[in-house]
Amino acid sequence: MQPFATIALVLILARATTELWLSRLNQRHVRAQTNEVPPPIREIIDEPTYRRSVDYTLAKSRFEDIANLFDAGLLIALLFSGVLAWAFERFSASFSTSILAMAGFLFVTGIALSIPGLPFAWYAQFKLEERFGFNTTTTRTWVLDRMKGFLLAVLLGYPLLALVLKLIEWTGVNWWLWAAALVIAFQLLLLFVAPAIIMPLFNKFTRLPEGVLRERLSALAQCTDFPTRSIQVMDGSKRSRHSNAFFTGFGRFRKIVLFDTLIMQLTERELESVLAHEIGHYKKRHVLKLLGVSIAGVPVAFAAIAWLARQQWFYRAFGFEHQGSLAAANAVPAMLLFALLAGTISFWVSPVVHIWSRRFEYAADAFARAAMGEAQPLIRALRKLSEKNLSNLIPHPLYSSFYYSHPTLLERERALRIAA
Ligand SMILES: [Zn+2]
Numbered sequence: 001m002q003p004f005a006t007i008a009l010v011l012i013l014a015r016a017t018t019e020l021w022l023s024r025l026n027q028r029h030v031r032a033q034t035n036e037v038p039p040p041i042r043e044i045i046d047e048p049t050y051r052r053s054v055d056y057t058l059a060k061s062r063f064e065d066i067a068n069l070f071d072a073g074l075l076i077a078l079l080f081s082g083v084l085a086w087a088f089e090r091f092s093a094s095f096s097t098s099i100l101a102m103a104g105f106l107f108v109t110g111i112a113l114s115i116p117g118l119p120f121a122w123y124a125q126f127k128l129e130e131r132f133g134f135n136t137t138t139t140r141t142w143v144l145d146r147m148k149g150f151l152l153a154v155l156l157g158y159p160l161l162a163l164v165l166k167l168i169e170w171t172g173v174n175w176w177l178w179a180a181a182l183v184i185a186f187q188l189l190l191l192f193v194a195p196a197i198i199m200p201l202f203n204k205f206t207r208l209p210e211g212v213l214r215e216r217l218s219a220l221a222q223c224t225d226f227p228t229r230s231i232q233v234m235d236g237s238k239r240s241r242h243s244n245a246f247f248t249g250f251g252r253f254r255k256i257v258l259f260d261t262l263i264m265q266l267t268e269r270e271l272e273s274v275l276a277h278e279i280g281h282y283k284k285r286h287v288l289k290l291l292g293v294s295i296a297g298v299p300v301a302f303a304a305i306a307w308l309a310r311q312q313w314f315y316r317a318f319g320f321e322h323q324g325s326l327a328a329a330n331a332v333p334a335m336l337l338f339a340l341l342a343g344t345i346s347f348w349v350s351p352v353v354h355i356w357s358r359r360f361e362y363a364a365d366a367f368a369r370a371a372m373g374e375a376q377p378l379i380r381a382l383r384k385l386s387e388k389n390l391s392n393l394i395p396h397p398l399y400s401s402f403y404y405s406h407p408t409l410l411e412r413e414r415a416l417r418i419a420a
Helices: 003-031 047-080 083-095 099-131 139-202 212-223 260-265 268-283 286-309 312-317 328-372 376-388 397-403 409-419
Strands: 205-207 231-234 245-248 255-259
Touching: 003 047, 003 312, 003 328, 003 397, 047 083, 047 099, 047 328, 083 099, 083 328, 099 139, 099 328, 139 245, 139 286, 139 328, 212 231, 212 268, 231 260, 245 268, 245 286, 255 260, 255 268, 260 268, 260 376, 268 286, 268 328, 268 376, 286 328, 312 328, 328 376, 328 397, 328 409, 376 409
Parallel strands: 231 255
Antiparallel strands: 205 231, 245 255
């Protein structure tokens, strides 16, 4: 085995075993407290709901263990069987190594690699979520969602891939800088148009119906300088009983989206506090800051791909033949292998990213408390959200550091009370 192939194998196994170990740790942590409702959350959740949340957490966790093991096994089989290099050769022989054909190879491979995940996605939606009463997706909606996703990939993903490869021809050694600039421009464009054009392909967005709720939310939006027409209701109930709210987009296209399920579950005062939290994300420019980091990552990724594309050992490790540093066809295996292996590195960075995203949540909570003049409505809203979504209120701290982008309910309540 080539040394780099060994490194790749170690990276894949390290991630898979850590995921499995973290999951076991969390399952044991949850199971150890099933006899009675743990004291810190006794006043938050009743016994039957607590039991259901434990069952839901454990069922999801066991399912994810299987899915993770499957993914790792599939990745190892793909990388070390030589099937990718074989497919690349066959594809180049049949369709040439022109830019359009090479972009086609990346595109077709990407689609092919997404197929094994479909049964898992189907099971998660129609068995697991169904069992706990969350699923409202029909088979028709599920199939249509995937078809729309596929069409978007054809219309947006394929031309982008072709353009990136074309840049190698056009710009030579520094192609990766140009490619990074192109991808960043594409990301920015997407952020502008996604809320206006792409999201409505999947969901209906409507203005809040006239009435007390709209008046109260408008008043809050006005005193926090947020344009009211940007508050919209999304038919989340089309797919699930889970409830949520989020802030998205930029400039003219920015919006705060409230799930219809959330509106059904919360009182007006609680909804106001959730809206205030989302306005907090907007006011404190959290979307911009997150975008800044993801933009900074793009040139780093392309620099890595361009560098790997020049390394003979990288190609040999997975059975590819190297065909001269500046051939577009040469960057294609590097892009593919990079995409397949990136997750084995980014996994270890997730706790750092989560420390950062949790800071944003605390800041948005603090903003909401100040805007509302009290912490209680937000605390009640967060409690209801946890209850209705059967959230695990007592994750193992190490597990939550890897998987939770938000602080837990108890952590948020504590922060809201201390500041009050
Ligand atoms: Zn938030």
